[in-house]
Amino acid sequence: MKVTQHLWFEKDMEAAVRFYTSLIGGSSVEWVSTIPADTPSGPAGSVKLAGFTLGDQRYMAIEAGPLDPFNHSFSIIVECETQGEIDRLWEALQDGGSTEQCGWLRDRWGLSWQITPKRLGELMSDPDPAKAKRVTEAMLKMKKFDIAGLEAAAKG
Incomplete structure (x- = not known):
């Protein structure tokens, strides 16, 4: 099993992920993508995802407008x-x-x-x-x- 923390950003997710990984040694952005289809959170291209590590911890992030x-x-x-x-x-x-x-x-x-x-x-x-x-x-x-x-x- 893999365990990954998930972070939901209203906006600027990619900037946040790149900033975090620049600060913590052994960190990296693994991938960034944009969802090409319409979603419940917005039109095509408005939802972004990223996979990254901070030190030895795995994370996934989404930018999809306001939630909690x-x-x-x-x-x-x-x-x-x-x-x-x-x-x-x-x-x-x-x-x-x-x-x-x-x-x-x-x-x-x-x-x-x-x-x-x-x-x-x-x-x-x-x-x-x-x-x-x-x-x-x-x-x-x-x-x-x-x-x-x-x-x-x-x-x-």
């Missing part, structure tokens, strides 16, 4: 090794979008992302409950994650 907007019930989590990776992705994805607490942001197409440091999971699962609590409290105050700030909270 993206919301928090689906987000893409990118686990980063370094602060530089976090900063680069955060700046690129939040351009034209909006930022939220705890490493969440919405890009210009409304898709939710969580840009997280790998180190966060390690610190939050520390066997010392006081340390994990301090890290959690620090995390809850951050928008873009700061690895040095999380490390400092862990140390007390």
